[in-house]
Amino acid sequence: MPAREKLQEQVSILREQLNQDPPLPLEKREALEALIAKFEVQLELEPATQPPSIADDVNLAVERFELDHPGIAGTLRNIVVALGNMGI
Structure with missing residues (x-):
């Protein structure tokens, strides 16, 4: 499957x-x-124009x-991998 x-x-x-x-909780939901x-914006951009900071944002998330939501954390890790495969 292609990275995008x-x-x-x-x-x-x-x-x-x-x-x-x-x-x-509201803070985590927001x-x-x-x-x-941000991901939706990333999907619209060409890889060469995408800011690298989104991977940092995902790692922080x-x-x-x-601890509290391991399923969400796992999905976020998969997103980091997908971003890496896209060259971000």
Whole structure:
């Protein structure tokens, strides 16, 4: 599967996880929604024009969700891999 399709798939999974129970605290929900918005922008850009900071943002999010929401953290790790495969 091409990296862009993998990223799109992982973003969809992340959206599903965001809407599942138990509900996330508002602060964490807003942080994930902002991250999803960044991914959607990334999918529209060519790899050469994409800012590298998004991978840093995702790695920070992994740390925030790792203990309380391991499923979300796993999806975020998959997104890091997809971004790396895209050269980001």
